[in-house]
Amino acid sequence: MPQKRLDTLKHSPLYRDRQDALLTDLYQLTMMYGHYKAGRLDQEVVFDLFYRVNPCGNGFVVFAGLEQAVLYLMTLRFTEEEIAYLRHTKLFDDGFLDELVAFRFTGTVHAVTEGTIVFPYEPLLRIEGRLFELQLIESALLCFINHQSLIATKATRMKLATQTVLFDEGGAISDFGLRRAQNRDASVFGARAAYIGGCSSTSNVAAGFHFGIPVSGTQAHSWIQSFPSELAAFRAYKDAYPDQTVLLVDTYSVLRSGVPNAITVGLELRREGRDLLGIRIDSGDLAYLSKEARKRLDEAGFTKTKIIASDDLDEDTIRDLLLQGAAIDAWGVGTALITSKDCPALGGVYKLSAEKVDDLYVPKIKVSENPQKVTHPGKKKWVRFYVNGLANADLIMLEDERLPKGEAVTLFDPIHTYKQKTITQYRVREMLVPIIVNGQIVYELPELADVRAYAENELRSIPSETLRLKNPHVHHVDLSRELWQLKQKLVQSTRV
Numbered sequence: 001m002p003q004k005r006l007d008t009l010k011h012s013p014l015y016r017d018r019q020d021a022l023l024t025d026l027y028q029l030t031m032m033y034g035h036y037k038a039g040r041l042d043q044e045v046v047f048d049l050f051y052r053v054n055p056c057g058n059g060f061v062v063f064a065g066l067e068q069a070v071l072y073l074m075t076l077r078f079t080e081e082e083i084a085y086l087r088h089t090k091l092f093d094d095g096f097l098d099e100l101v102a103f104r105f106t107g108t109v110h111a112v113t114e115g116t117i118v119f120p121y122e123p124l125l126r127i128e129g130r131l132f133e134l135q136l137i138e139s140a141l142l143c144f145i146n147h148q149s150l151i152a153t154k155a156t157r158m159k160l161a162t163q164t165v166l167f168d169e170g171g172a173i174s175d176f177g178l179r180r181a182q183n184r185d186a187s188v189f190g191a192r193a194a195y196i197g198g199c200s201s202t203s204n205v206a207a208g209f210h211f212g213i214p215v216s217g218t219q220a221h222s223w224i225q226s227f228p229s230e231l232a233a234f235r236a237y238k239d240a241y242p243d244q245t246v247l248l249v250d251t252y253s254v255l256r257s258g259v260p261n262a263i264t265v266g267l268e269l270r271r272e273g274r275d276l277l278g279i280r281i282d283s284g285d286l287a288y289l290s291k292e293a294r295k296r297l298d299e300a301g302f303t304k305t306k307i308i309a310s311d312d313l314d315e316d317t318i319r320d321l322l323l324q325g326a327a328i329d330a331w332g333v334g335t336a337l338i339t340s341k342d343c344p345a346l347g348g349v350y351k352l353s354a355e356k357v358d359d360l361y362v363p364k365i366k367v368s369e370n371p372q373k374v375t376h377p378g379k380k381k382w383v384r385f386y387v388n389g390l391a392n393a394d395l396i397m398l399e400d401e402r403l404p405k406g407e408a409v410t411l412f413d414p415i416h417t418y419k420q421k422t423i424t425q426y427r428v429r430e431m432l433v434p435i436i437v438n439g440q441i442v443y444e445l446p447e448l449a450d451v452r453a454y455a456e457n458e459l460r461s462i463p464s465e466t467l468r469l470k471n472p473h474v475h476h477v478d479l480s481r482e483l484w485q486l487k488q489k490l491v492q493s494t495r496v
Contacts (some may be wrong), residue, residue: 002442006071010071019345021079022082025138028139043130045352048375049126049127054120056153056342058153060153061119061149062120062371063112063145064192064193065193066114067451069144070436070443070445073107075228076105082461083097093252105439106123106439110434111124111432113433120477122477123432126380140141142350152197153194154340158199158313160315162322171331173200173331173333174216175333176333177203177337177338181338187204187338188210191213191338195213197455200212208333212448218246225251230251231261245265245269246277249280250280253337258279259279275302275304278305279293280306280309281309287324291325293307294307310334312334337480367491367494371415374491378398379399380399382397382432383431384431386429389461392426394475395409395479396479396483398480404428406426409424414478
């Protein structure tokens, strides 16, 4: 039953200690109070959570953060201390505070599966329920989804950069970002997102504990410096971890001492019936040093010893190093990954799309001088078309429209409508699935390893042109004719 794993997660220290009903912007509460005063607490509405622009010049986003969002919604409560704080602000009357004491999420959530490859303007979550409830949850949901989706996407870019041929094994990537993350949650949930996006391990022991992510790490330069010599440091580490000996070789000189001393220790390991697992280079010209280190290791018979590189790496540096023939087997990536350094935010938004009147949903639209900010009105669903096994286009539709069933479908660009294409041989997949219905979870939250495997499968369904790190192909995200006509009609009706 879906409730079984939910109960396990509720009681885990990770989620139990982070339920904070005040994780919201003040204007959510003031709007809620306004609805309360206007007698609109029970007004039924629909909100969409989506984003407008792919981050980092990328062609897609890896959707992540759903588990945290679901746990938040299913455990959302106001504590006595939180109510006392709100009373102290003198912004709200006692009747409103009593409503908050009784607050429980009773709405319905449809979402795409965590790990899904998504594109701009597609509803990642569609949330239905009381306006009073849906107003409160906006900021927290955006916080969870924006952050984790951004880091998962960044990790995927780095993993793709390690692949000289698309979807070959590439080099293993480890998340080394804990010390550079903006705070505790950013490091732990960032490590989770990075694992979804393709990292194979993390240095963050808390993330390993809470999520079961494999952990990795050996020694720092301070370890080497704390011994009388580099060789003595290497021998001490070998004695501590004889079956997992990876040595940091750049404290003094990679080629003059680090690699020769590592080979010496490697030979000692072989006399013990073991082997030297790897060396790590954390500074200098990584392309040159790795090639020279590889040559010397191979000449000494250590052809299976791995070379690991770190040192403020990002996807562009990784790709450049591989183009230069760097002999690097695995990568430790920190700041650029855990902070998404070059694009530190995903601009997800949460917009009202419909309001229930006499059992019917009346579409709502936000109009702007900026065409990109004009929302898609109405209660919606969306589908993905697959041609020859690859995602070919997505179509956003009104909820009551019939799904395509094999007939020819003509798709057009919602803004540049002259751009059209017709597809005939396709498989269609509805992308939003029910997660919570009337406040009850109906979805089995998957284990993290399954989310990661699903994300890897998803990536294989995307054309290689869309996966390019630079100037990727723009995936078609179109509106059904009925939705497009509704949008034009509502835009026209707002003109004075």
